[in-house]
Amino acid sequence: MTVTVPHPEHGVDDLCATGADLYRRALREGRLPAGEAKPAPCLLDLGLLHPALDDLDRLEPVAPVVALHRLLRVSEARIADERRREERLSELFAPLMRLAQGPAAPAQEAPTLRILSGTEPINRAITAATMDAAREVLCIQPSTHSRGPRGETAQGVAMDRDQALLDRGCRIRTLYQHTQRHQPMTVARYEQLRGDVQARTLDEVTDRLIMIDRTVAFIPAGEDGRLALEVRHPALLTYFATTFDRLWRLATPMHPEAVRRPTLNGVTPRQQSIAALLVEGHTDAVIAGRLGMNVRTARVHIAKLAATLGSVSRAQLGYLIARSGILDQEANESHEGHEAHDGNEGHEGNAQDGGPG
Secondary structure (H helix, E strand, O other), X not given: OOOOOOOOOOOHHHOOHHHHHHHHHXXXXXXXXXXXXXXXXXXXXXXXXXXXXXXXXXXXXXXXXXXXXXXXXXXXXXXXXXXHHHHHHHHHHHHHHHHHOOOOOOOOOOOOEEEEEOHHHHHHHHHHHHHOOOOEEEEEEOHHHHOHHHHHHHHHHHHHHHHHHHHOOOEEEEEEEHHHOOXXXXXXXXXXXXXXXXXXXXXXXXXXXXXXXXXXXXXXXXXXXXXXXXXXXXXXXXHHHHHHHHHHHHOEEEEOOOOOOOOEOOEOHHHHHHHHHHOOOOOHHHHHHHHOOOHHHHHHHHHHHHHHHOOOOHHHHHHHHHHHOHHHHHHHHHHHHHHHHHHOOXXXXXXXXXXXX
16 A cells, blocks of 8 residues: 655745756756656646646646746735734834823833743843843853753854854853863863853852843753743842852862862862762762762762772761861862962952953
8 A cells, every 4th residue: 555645835935856856847848747747736836837728738837937926926915915914003002002101101121030931942042142241151050951962952052152252252151060070072162162261160069050241140940941030130140140259269260271179198079079978978869969970970989989998888988088087178278279269360259240341
């Protein structure tokens, strides 16, 4: 049994390849057998072929100049209809707009909070906001937003947008988790971008944040990434900016100049982070989630930490971590490093003026 696939509907400005080939052939040969045009019924529907007067089993092409003239007339008529519709809408809304301009008229300011639904509307809103940027974009990117196809798609969308912003003289500062420092996608991003782009890392960061010129911010409004909240409320923007700047001062530089975090008594920086959460009593799954790694990787680091400290049980490991002093040393090293970072930043940490002069 042969299944006939219906011919897709389309306009003349999107003529299918089969139809285009048959129309060119008809112009060269003058006529086509009607049966040979069956794979492209669009040619008859669009008026590019018609039956020959002296032989209804054959089809003749309509001259391209005639077809073009007819299609342009149709287009002109459609444009005229749209203009008449615009005039009717203007007449309808003119008295309503005059009424709205009275003493009790509602405020015309943009909403301070707006829900965006769907990946495309979210990306359009962010792109539109960055096109107006004049100073700086602040970003917080947890590891969960950089994994798999979703992360690759987001990276592709962001690269052109970010480079255009940098080309206008703006600055981009981004906070990641430490686990992103050597991720190929993150490394490739900073190899490609040109301009005033900076990145730092922390063990843990907040959920995603994009803040533009400290006048508009975008944060998640759902767990699946398909809802976002556009924020223009001054109090919330000040809160976001202050939080970002305080986290930035605590973070370790990654780009343009990377600072290597120190190993303490044979314990690596990542193991130090895990040790701090272990002594708080967290499970392997919670530790992995908070530090942006999978559970298997977290357990490998825990095993190496236990071997370094000579622990034979989970309970003993917590005791040995506390006795080793690695968390106290980590805090001291971190405090000294942050003071050094801040001494080279100028006004970068000021919550009210994040952009270059």
